[in-house]
Structures are given as structure tokens and as C-alpha cells.
């Protein structure tokens with residue numbers, strides 16, 4: 001079950017994503033998270049190098065769409081500055097925003113990558129639709145209270161995936177959670193998951 005949370009690749013930041021190799025594997029669309037992926041959470045500033053990265057990726061032929069659980073005004077203001085489409089209040093990991101992004105990007109799941117800093121929203125959501133998923137380290141350690149709680153569970157999942165050799169050791173994500181505590185936390189996360197996410201997992205679909 002834990003494999004559903006496993007990203008296809010882990011890098012430090014968007015700047016470490018090898019866009020040439022993505023293009024070589026037929027990727028044409030990028031669904032990208034906003035907070036702590038493109039901009040710092042609770043910060044209105046859009047770094048110049050992020051704008052440059054987006055411009056460069058688009059020049060290389062990638063179509064990009066933001067998918068964020070954040071509020072409409074904030075998400076749309078950054079999307080406007082970056083001149084790319086966006087989906088706000090996405091409720092990731094639900095499938096709906098990812099399907100909508102695929103429609104906007106006009107790409108198939110096999111042609112699309114998801115980039116984000118959270119396992120339980122970006123990576124899980126992308127894996128459910130069999131998109132290529134890239135986990136990055138959050139830009140800042142400032143985040144919403146709810147995210148901080150979820151992060152504790154996530155850290156446990158990361159260390160389990162590392163023990164299984166599924167993701168590299170360098171992806172350090174804070175304190176590790178003891179196995180018993182982790183089982184309890186996963187059980188709690190499971191009780192939060194939507195019925196549709198659960199039935200997919202039980203049926204072995206990703």
C-alpha cells in the first residue's frame with residue numbers, strides 16, 4: 001500500500017529537474033504545485049529565477065498548469081504573473097483537479113509530470129492517475145498548521161520508503177516517526193481519505 005505514496009523521482013528544487021530528460025521520455029505537460037514549490041508559503045513574492053524557470057520550460061515546449069489547494073485570489077495572481085493556467089482550491093489528492101489539468105494541458109497521463117512538495121497531495125494524487133511524479137523539498141519550513149500535522153505522517157512514510165530502498169536517503173524530511181506511531185498516523189490519514197481514493201487503492205489501481 002505504501003508504494004502509492006512513492007514518487008518516481010526526488011530532487012531538491014524545481015531547478016534540479018532535468019527538463020531535457022523529461023522531454024526525451026515524451027513528457028509534454030507539467031502539473032505543478034504552488035506553495036513551497038514555486039513560491040514560499042504565505043509569501044507574496046515570486047522569485048525572478050522561478051519566473052525564468054517557467055519561461056525556459058515553456059520555451060522548451062512544455063505546457064504548464066498550476067494545481068494548488070490554495071485560495072483562488074492568491075493562486076490566480078501568481079498564475080497571471082507566470083502567464084500559465086491554474087486550478088485553485090484543487091483538493092488534491094482528489095483526481096478531479098489532475099483530470100482538469102490534463103484537459104487544460106491537452107496531454108495524456110503518460111505525457112504528464114506532477115511536481116510538488118507534498119506526498120499526500122501532489123504525489124499521491126499524481127500516482128492515482130499514473131502520472132510521472134517528482135517530489136521536491138519544500139522551499140520553506142513555514143507552512144499551514146494543517147500541513148505541519150500532515151508533514152509528521154509524511155516524514156514517517158518517507159523513512160519507510162527509504163528503508164525499502166524506494167527513495168534515496170538524501171531526501172531527509174525531519175524527524176522520523178516510530179513504526180507504531182506511524183501505523184496509527186496512517187490509520188488516521190486513511191480515515192480522512194475519500195471513499196473514491198480508498199476504493200482505488202483497494203482495487204490496486206493507482
Ligand SMILES: [Mg+2]
Pocket residue numbers: 033034035036037116117118
Ligand atoms: Mg505545496
